[in-house]
Amino acid sequence: MHNAGPRHNARMSTDARAPAPTTAPIAGQATASTAASDAGPAPAAGAPAALRGISSMATRHILAELGALWSARSGVPVQMESVGGVDAERRVAAGERFDLVFLARDAIDRLLAQGCATGPRVDVFSADMVAAVPAGAPAPRIDTLEALQRALLAAERIGYSTGPSGTALLALFERRGLMERLRDRLVQARAGVPVAQLVAQGAVSLGFQQRSEMLGAPGIVLLPPLPAEAAIRTVFSAAYGHVGEENGPAPASSGASLLSFLMSEEADPIIRRHGMARVASS
Numbered sequence: 001m002h003n004a005g006p007r008h009n010a011r012m013s014t015d016a017r018a019p020a021p022t023t024a025p026i027a028g029q030a031t032a033s034t035a036a037s038d039a040g041p042a043p044a045a046g047a048p049a050a051l052r053g054i055s056s057m058a059t060r061h062i063l064a065e066l067g068a069l070w071s072a073r074s075g076v077p078v079q080m081e082s083v084g085g086v087d088a089e090r091r092v093a094a095g096e097r098f099d100l101v102f103l104a105r106d107a108i109d110r111l112l113a114q115g116c117a118t119g120p121r122v123d124v125f126s127a128d129m130v131a132a133v134p135a136g137a138p139a140p141r142i143d144t145l146e147a148l149q150r151a152l153l154a155a156e157r158i159g160y161s162t163g164p165s166g167t168a169l170l171a172l173f174e175r176r177g178l179m180e181r182l183r184d185r186l187v188q189a190r191a192g193v194p195v196a197q198l199v200a201q202g203a204v205s206l207g208f209q210q211r212s213e214m215l216g217a218p219g220i221v222l223l224p225p226l227p228a229e230a231a232i233r234t235v236f237s238a239a240y241g242h243v244g245e246e247n248g249p250a251p252a253s254s255g256a257s258l259l260s261f262l263m264s265e266e267a268d269p270i271i272r273r274h275g276m277a278r279v280a281s282s
Contacts, residue, residue, distance in 0.1 A: 093111060
């Protein structure tokens with residue numbers, strides 16, 4: 001884990017196009033997707049520039065709640081946009097300007113390696129993958145590898161995400177020699193669509209994703225934790241994104257201050273309530 005540091009204006013282009021995002025407004029500010037088109041008055045002279053960020057859907061609730069608390073204390077508005085992680089990475093790689101980027105650790109590492117974000121990388125949250133079934137459906141045992149395998153082979157359709165938990169789940173199936181038997185039953189949720197939605201709709205009979213995405217979703221029942229040998233944990237990290245004076249970027253100190261708050265012990269209860277854990281600093 002690294003401490004937050006300065007940023008620069010590296011830029012990289014790609015032809016990827018992102019769908020309309022789901023946004024999480026914080027502390028009464030306009031969302032990043034609508035701020036440019038709002039007809040409201042311009043910020044008062046001397047008012048702090050809004051800190052603009054982008055995240056995957058997995059961290060949207062945590063960042064909304066903690067961002068609002070930090071904004072109320074600091075006086076700095078926060079505009080946090082949450083979209084599917086694949087789309088968020090594409091947009092940052094295409095050079096879209098953000099003060100902070102929150103994505104799975106491997107995605108942040110790719111953006112840093114490509115010069116599309118500025119480090120050091122800051123590991124912030126972690127989340128375990130869980131399984132769920134539709135409400136009212138029988139709940140299979142998954143507490144051992146053998147029981148998990150039986151549940152997988154008995155499932156008519158298995159839901160997984162486009163994000164890091166989905167990639168890790170497919171790798172688990174490969175390691176266990178199950179992929180060929182399960183391939184035709186696998187259903188991947190579209191980017192930005194939680195697997196819990198597929199489970200609740202009955203589109204899949206067994207779904208897997210991070211706990212933060214499943215927790216509190218209607219129409220599903222969470223199963224007990226996966227066995228240790230099949231446990232999958234995703235670490236979500238942050239880095240500084242592209243900024244430019246024409247966008248009125250927030251000072252680097254604002255981003256560092258928000259990251260410090262997200263990693264503080266004070267944030268722990270909120271992080272746990274949303275199904276994640278704080279990554280302790282070292």
